[in-house]
Amino acid sequence: MFILNKKLISYFLMLMFIALLISIAAVSVNVAQAAALNYLTETTHSVLIGTVNTIYGAVTSGSSNFLRTKNQGYMVMSSASNGTEQETSFWSEITLDSVDTYIMSLKIDVAAKTSISNSTQKIYLYNYDTSAYEEVKSSSINTSDTDVVYLNEVNSTIAKYVSATNLLKIKIVVTNTSSFTASFDYVNIIYEYQPQVSNRVVCTYNVDNATLEEGTISANNAIYLKDRDASYFSVDSSASNKVAWNSIVTMDQPRSQIKTLIITYSGKYSTSCNNSWLSLWNYETGNWEVIYNFVSNTSTAIVRWLTSDPAYINKFVSEFNDVKVRLYNSASASFTRDADYLNVTIYYDTSNSVKSFSPDTLELDYGTISSGGVTNLSAFDNSSVVINSDAANKIAWKCQTTIDVDRQYIKFLTVMTRVKVNTATNSQYFSLWNNSTSSWNVFRTHTSSTNNENLIMTLTDPEGLYKYISSSGVIKARLYNSASSAFTRTTDVLTFCIEYGTVGTFEFAHLSDVHELIGSDNFKAIINELNNSIYPAFTAVTGDITDHGTHVQYDQYITDKALINGTVYTGPGNHDVRWWNANGKNDWKTKIGDLYYSFDYSGVHFVMMDSTVNLELDEKFGKAQLSWLSNDLSSVGTSKPIVIFAHHPFKIHDNVTGKAELLDLVKNYNVVAFISGHQHYYGYTIENGVLWEYITYIKDNTSQEYTTVKITPND
Known part of the structure; x- marks a missing residue:
């Protein structure tokens, strides 16, 4: 995923890579060796x-x-x-x-x-x-x-x-x-x-949106559909005594990978009504198709429909991985629908790498273990940990595991447990430890059940995963609930499942058109912000580092650049080698280094190109440079993402010839972006999934603008 953030005026552009992408003293500790499991447990x-x-x-x-x-x-x-x-x-x-x-x-x-x-x-x-x-x-x-x-x-x-x-x-x-x-x-x-398939994964999507068709919202909004917590998204019936709304979920997984699609709904009504009709949008016929009807009354209904039929998955999941859900019912008089929960869960076979882990510790904040231990949480086998509530009628276990995959490359984290209680209790709170705030963050609030249920939470934001996976790979989960009287909770399994790729999560800074000496103060102000707020993985500067290409200006750039914490990659601009500098590109090579080159970072291949003479005058990159690029990319492979830097965008001279020539050379590679400067204003286009972006200048720009680019391992 590409996210570009422009200082003061933020742009968020997402580009999917083709081939990828409170402390409570514990009263009991149960320890085992964490295990990397061969398969997802359930x-x-x-x-x-x-x-x-x-x-x-x-x-x-x-x-x-x-x-x-x-x-x-x-x-x-x-x-x-x-x-x-x-x-x-x-x-x-x-x-x-x-x-x-x-x-x-x-x-x-x-x-x-x-x-x-x-x-x-x-x-x-x-x-x-x-x-x-x-x-x-x-x-x-x-x-x-x-x-x-x-x-x-x-x-x-x-x-x-x-x-x-x-x-x-x-x-x-x-x-x-x-x-x-x-x-x-x-x-x-x-x-x-227990699946004996190494690439089987589960992912759950909370629904938080609804488009109203019939009725009027009387309490809360569709965000309340995210949890099964008896907090309702309430809609009063229309003048014709109807309520209808629909929701949409866009999944990260292609429908070709989905093996099981599960729709779960929970809710109740203010009075008895006609049956409720739960429907999915059929993308083949362009109509709603009823999948489940159920009785509508004042009792809470929990309905669950699932299919593993490829034909049904294909018609209910769009080519863009969307699932649309609709709930309709009517009555002979006015009524209110209280919708508690709507969720889409899928089991799928991913093309990415997968690892599942069992917990290595089991600690109790509340309650006492009556049977079982941490080893009973390693497999879905109905061999469980049974915990009795304490004197205050509370139970809370917390577990941790240590993964052996660099968190930088993790795309998704799913944590799943399977629990039941022996009697009615208050809602359960399923949490992860936030290393940034040193506190538990609740991801799933769920009413309890006397039947075994899977509680699943999935994190799909690779950048956010950093909060919940420590630098040493530790992940901590907690499940808490209470009741008005004594109760027992049974936990069969706890699994931490990660899906990861070859591209990491990182952010780099992109600067352009410093024009030393004029831009020195602005440049240093930006450097101060990079060093103290942004902490980029590296910094790329795409040309016009000088105003006239003089030795004094080059030296000032070198002095200022040295203030940047981390690696800086610099490419030439027309002001550096063309205008008032008779020694042109030779001075660049002496003072700065190569005119064009490449480097790799965290699974991405970056190319810094020289657009200063041939492209600007002849609208081409030049045969020597293109020959070098061809050789460079031949060792990269066709799946690794590639980002190309240059000073000039193809916007200059409406350069169709040079752009077509470059595109022909890279057509079999995974080029995801062409990033440049020169224009002294910001702009971009996206063509065939490739970002073509040019940023504004530093020189005498009082706004001191630059961009940061975030890359994550999303497909």
Whole structure:
């Protein structure tokens, strides 16, 4: 990522690289050796019913395709006699992405209704140990949509239902004493497992925006959607008793890498209303498509829809990695929708380097460990740390890990833990230690649950990561919550996952047109600011360091330049070698050094070119220099980002010829910017993803302007 900051008038330009980019005394300490894990500890996958094989009854409308979303579009079956009662039943065989050994959670979600009341729905799974179907869930269903959920978190039990070739067979049976029709709206098989894929990553995006379609905001704004904390984004219904708004999330990952897309929403209503319709924008049809409908009343609903179907991911994620979410409902009278939480989470296979780490310490600020220890946090295996609350009904653990990757090259940091409580508690606060402020920063506020839930926080700002990763690679996380009475909290896993590249995060300063001796005072004022406020990785000066190219002016530049802390790279300008200096470029070589050269910094290749005579007069860089550039780039490779400096921009003479010549030479390389000066004013264009920028002058500019350029390892 390129960010240019112009003093006084700030410009923020982002350019994506093609190939890349409070202290509380602890009362208990548990220590282990931090481990660099081979894989991310947990991944979530969804698989859908494929072929429906009927046993009793017949499909009269719809198909298994109707079971992929919960949108009141049904696969309908008419019952038939099984000899003792009326029955609809079917089975389907599904292929999982994981072998049985690694699956730690299996959930089956079925939404259905029948034409008459008092029907019984049963879910069966085929037991490969006994070679027979086994009933795993039984529930009554009636004439309105009923959700039936089977959940198993015992690996040894789940393993019985998965064959040696990763097959799972499911049978769904509905019975009644009288003839009936069964309408199946939704069947989703969700399993969580230990991925044996080295590049699998999870990333979560908090939604903080909403475009209102129907209704009026009555409390707060869409920023309140970021956390599941019972603090609401409230919207009163319109005159026609409707509320509708939509939100958008732009992800950093391309849709081709996404393996699972998860949409989670939480909220409630001031009174009972018609069902709520959660929709995603279908980029293929250009319409909203309902993915989940749910009951709207005064109770808080937490809904979660996910898909691992590439066809669904492709139509719900745009080519620019956008996901648009919409929530609509209506009623017969006025009402208020209180929306608490909206989140998009993805599991994806990245092309970048990935490492995951387990914690090496577990400390308690509040509570006591009743079982387990820090080693139980290293794997997603349902082997947990169990902590009882203290006398004040509080629990807080804090853990740290030490990573072996230079934080400068880290693109994303994701911290994930899996927790549940045994009774209702106050919200949980998931935090990271801020090394800049020496305090905990809360990244996730989440209402608690008696079911296992993944709490995930992702930092996608590489520059901001510096606050939370120490110079020695230490990352600290904390989870705190309290209650009105004693409670127990169970934590299964804590994982620190980093995604990193070959380009680091750094900032350099760009100055131009000093025109010594005239600009000496301004130059020194800027140097003072660089040394005391900016601390650039290096400084680049793109020419016209002198006004007439005299020895006195060169010497003054050398004296002033020596005041800059750090390395300075200087390129020639027309005032340095052309105008009043008969010795021209020879004086430059004697006083300053090479006219053109290159250097590398933190994964980026920089080229300082000489544009002073050939480009200005003949509109070309010259054959010798272009030949040198060709040889220089041949050793760089086609993926490393390249930044080119020169004094003159191509704006001079509307220089089409020279620009085309340069572009032809670098067309197979990853040139991301051409940075220059000369014009004595600021300007830029972006063409084909390349920044062409020229900055203003120092000379007698009382504003003392310059730019800083921040580079981060974002793609």
